Amino acid sequence: xxxxxxxxxxxxxxxxxxxxxxxxxxxxxxxxxxxxxxxxxxxxxxxxxxxxxxxxxxxxxxxxxxxxxxxxxxxxxxxxxxxxxxxxxxxxxxxxxxxxxxxxxxxxxxxxxxxxxxxxxxxxxxxxxxxxxxxxxxxxxxxxxxxxxxxxxxxxxxxxxxxxxx
Numbered sequence: 001x002x003x004x005x006x007x008x009x010x011x012x013x014x015x016x017x018x019x020x021x022x023x024x025x026x027x028x029x030x031x032x033x034x035x036x037x038x039x040x041x042x043x044x045x046x047x048x049x050x051x052x053x054x055x056x057x058x059x060x061x062x063x064x065x066x067x068x069x070x071x072x073x074x075x076x077x078x079x080x081x082x083x084x085x086x087x088x089x090x091x092x093x094x095x096x097x098x099x100x101x102x103x104x105x106x107x108x109x110x111x112x113x114x115x116x117x118x119x120x121x122x123x124x125x126x127x128x129x130x131x132x133x134x135x136x137x138x139x140x141x142x143x144x145x146x147x148x149x150x151x152x153x154x155x156x157x158x159x160x161x162x163x164x165x166x
Contacts (some may be wrong), residue, residue: 006094009087018088025088032081036155039074040148042067043113047141052130060137061124068117075110093158095165102154109147116140 009015018024046067049060058066086093093099116137119127126132 002094003091006090009090009094015087015090018084025085028081028084028088032078032085035074035077035081036152039071039078040152042071042074043144043148047145050127050133050137050141059124059128060133061120061128064117064120068113071113075106078106091166092162096158096162097165098154098157098161102151102158105147105151105154109144109151112140112144112147116144 046060046063048054049058049063119134127134127137
């Protein structure tokens with residue numbers, strides 16, 4: 001379905017110029033992995049706190065206040081480096097259903113994170129106290145954890161399965 005678009009991008013001058021820079025792919029991939037690590041670690045710290053893991057220390061709302069901005073910055077870096085990688089190898093990305101599944105998950109997880117971050121900010125006392133924490137907090141923490149693990153797995157699998165669709 002997206003093959004024609006991928007082939008047009010691959011044939012573009014920009015794609016060819018980017019492919020000629022030998023260090024661009026490894027630098028982009030390395031930066032992508034570091035940004036993903038920041039995003040995933042931040043999400044996990046918040047999710048574990050929402051699941052009640054850890055005694056004492058910072059509350060879920062305090063963690064969210066500190067870490068959610070880091071998550072957004074990391075997501076911006078991920079989108080930039082991912083777009084760069086897609087411009088360099090568009091067919092590898094666009095023809096793989098796993099790539100599109102990954103993109104849908106990233107959008108859904110970003111929207112969920114935005115909603116929970118807002119709820120944590122607006123109702124900090126309720127969300128920080130385990131006795132009054134809404135049940136949706138645990139559901140979010142589990143969905144978020146599973147979602148980000150799936151995004152990571154899908155990202156890895158793109159490199160292994162794209163040739164089946166090429």
